[in-house]
Amino acid sequence: MRLVIARCSVDYAGRLSAHLPLATRLLMIKSDGSLLVHSDGGSYKPLNWMSPPCSIRTLEPDADQVEAGVVELWKVTQAKTADILVVSIHEVLHDSSHEMGIDPGLTKDGVEADLQRLLAEQIDLLGEGHTLVRREYMTAIGPVDILARDASGGAVAVELKRRGDIDGVEQLTRYLELMNRDPHLAPVTGVFAAQEIKPQARALAQDRGIRCLLLDYDAMRGLDDSHSRLF
Amino acid sequence: MRLVIARCSVDYAGRLSAHLPLATRLLMIKSDGSLLVHSDGGSYKPLNWMSPPCSIRTLEPDADQVEAGVVELWKVTQAKTADILVVSIHEVLHDSSHEMGIDPGLTKDGVEADLQRLLAEQIDLLGEGHTLVRREYMTAIGPVDILARDASGGAVAVELKRRGDIDGVEQLTRYLELMNRDPHLAPVTGVFAAQEIKPQARALAQDRGIRCLLLDYDAMRGLDDSHSRLF
């Protein structure tokens, strides 16, 4: 990895066009040839970048550019997409290279899959007497997250989200419409379960006779002793 | 901005839990206190990070940690969300700080807003004899991208996307449902216009009687002489 701090301006042309006026920034060149342009603030997203695979050529600035103060030009291109990014460097303030090797990568937990496993284990969070039929119940238009039966044996389709948005309600609606045409299943009721449910999504669900269920991930995980806390 | 290259492991606990095993990485500390952990490859997204506002404390490792080879511990916390990120540093290979100032920021063009403007200007791409009523036509549930009338005066609602996905069809469906209840507008036909339309989205649109329209941004921009090319 090569790290350069430089006063530079940047132009990108590809799926859109973008321009960065002259300022001091970090230019990060990764060993796969990709380039990131970071400012000293903002979020984790660079101001501009070029994704691998790409190649960087260093060019001599022409007379006009030298006149304007450019000491070095980087032209970064992507063969496949024809994207191009040009860095016009006016002053290099730091330049260093570092060997880093391949990263072993990130391991995660706490995503939708964990929520689904926990809800399947604690199925009576849906209500007294509920039983699990199966997770990822397959239909023609995709898998329903959880299929259960209520105390009186009626089918219950559960759509699970970390954040319950209007999209999730639409998705569940499509499943319910389809499943209610299946005489083996009908009538099927819907439950929209999430750690957080947006008001609009709640309103739409109510309008369609879909029950909303707020989930407390920490409490659900607390009941599951297979997880230990790191902190 | 402070740049540190170090052999380190990283643990994050917040909206999810994540762990990075020991390896050499770049630690970028921005002046707003945010931290980015980058490997020497992949795309612009860091392996792990902490968004501002957050604070970094440097701690002495305890006896067990020293035994394991830790020379320095960074504890990064976010007051509001109670997220925590811990960097266990085993070896520092580089450490430098740089003054960069505030960035003037990025200017863009070629995004959905530009497509919308171009389609409004070239409204007969919808078909012979179409006329523009207005862009961002407001309804109770949000703005319709473009409202037009066809050659015979019938209302046409256009949903515009760069990439036409199933969500866009759902969105247009909701608008049409609402607008068709308005006697001043009904009957309203729908057009789903995008630079690229996914097969599933096209199928759903067809099923709902919504017409699909593929847009060629470059051709549309070519007709509009107010744009010049940078490259």
Add this chain to the structure above:
DNA sequence: GGGTCGATCTCGGAA
């Protein structure tokens, strides 16, 4: 401040 929607989204998994 919250809500909605776009994004050069990125990333992962499954068909």
Add this chain to the structure above:
DNA sequence: TTCCGAGGTCGACCC
């Protein structure tokens, strides 16, 4: 490979 959905999404805009 393509398609599809999730994201610690982020960020912009509008209320």
